[in-house]
Amino acid sequence: xxxxxxxxxxxxxxxxxxxxxxxxxxxxxxxxxxxxxxxxxxxxxxxxxxxxxxxxxxxxxxxxxxxxxxxxxxxxxxxxxxxxxxxxxxxxxxxxxxxxxxxxxxxxx
Numbered sequence: 001x002x003x004x005x006x007x008x009x010x011x012x013x014x015x016x017x018x019x020x021x022x023x024x025x026x027x028x029x030x031x032x033x034x035x036x037x038x039x040x041x042x043x044x045x046x047x048x049x050x051x052x053x054x055x056x057x058x059x060x061x062x063x064x065x066x067x068x069x070x071x072x073x074x075x076x077x078x079x080x081x082x083x084x085x086x087x088x089x090x091x092x093x094x095x096x097x098x099x100x101x102x103x104x105x106x107x108x109x
Contacts, residue, residue, distance in 0.1 A: 001041040007034040008066065021081045025074055032070040039063040 008031050015027030042060050046053045053060075 001038060001045075004034045004037040004041065007031075008038070021077060021084075025077050025081070028070055028074050028077065032067065032074065035063055035066045035070060039067070 011027050011031040011034060015024045015031065018024040018027055039060065042056050042063065045051050046056055046060075
């Protein structure tokens with residue numbers, strides 16, 4: 001749990017300093033997976049009776065909140081990436097205003 005719990009921040013720092021949008025999205029996905037793993041370990045600790053649910057309630061709530069935050073970050077980043085790809089495609093050489101006459105420019109291959 002210590003490894004997965006601390007890895008969340010490390011992965012986000014790597015994402016924030018990523019060299020590309022794809023790298024940012026991938027590292028945020030890594031953070032999300034670590035949040036899920038941490039939530040799993042917290043659930044096991046409660047279910048095993050080692051610690052009461054009440055004692056871990058705040059930590060479990062924080063995991064839920066972080067999950068929601070990272071899902072939103074990833075969705076927004078993907079949406080922006082798709083918009084940029086679409087805009088780049090529309091402004092590239094060989095593109096006509098009429099979709100039926102769209103021609104792939106040789107630079108695409």
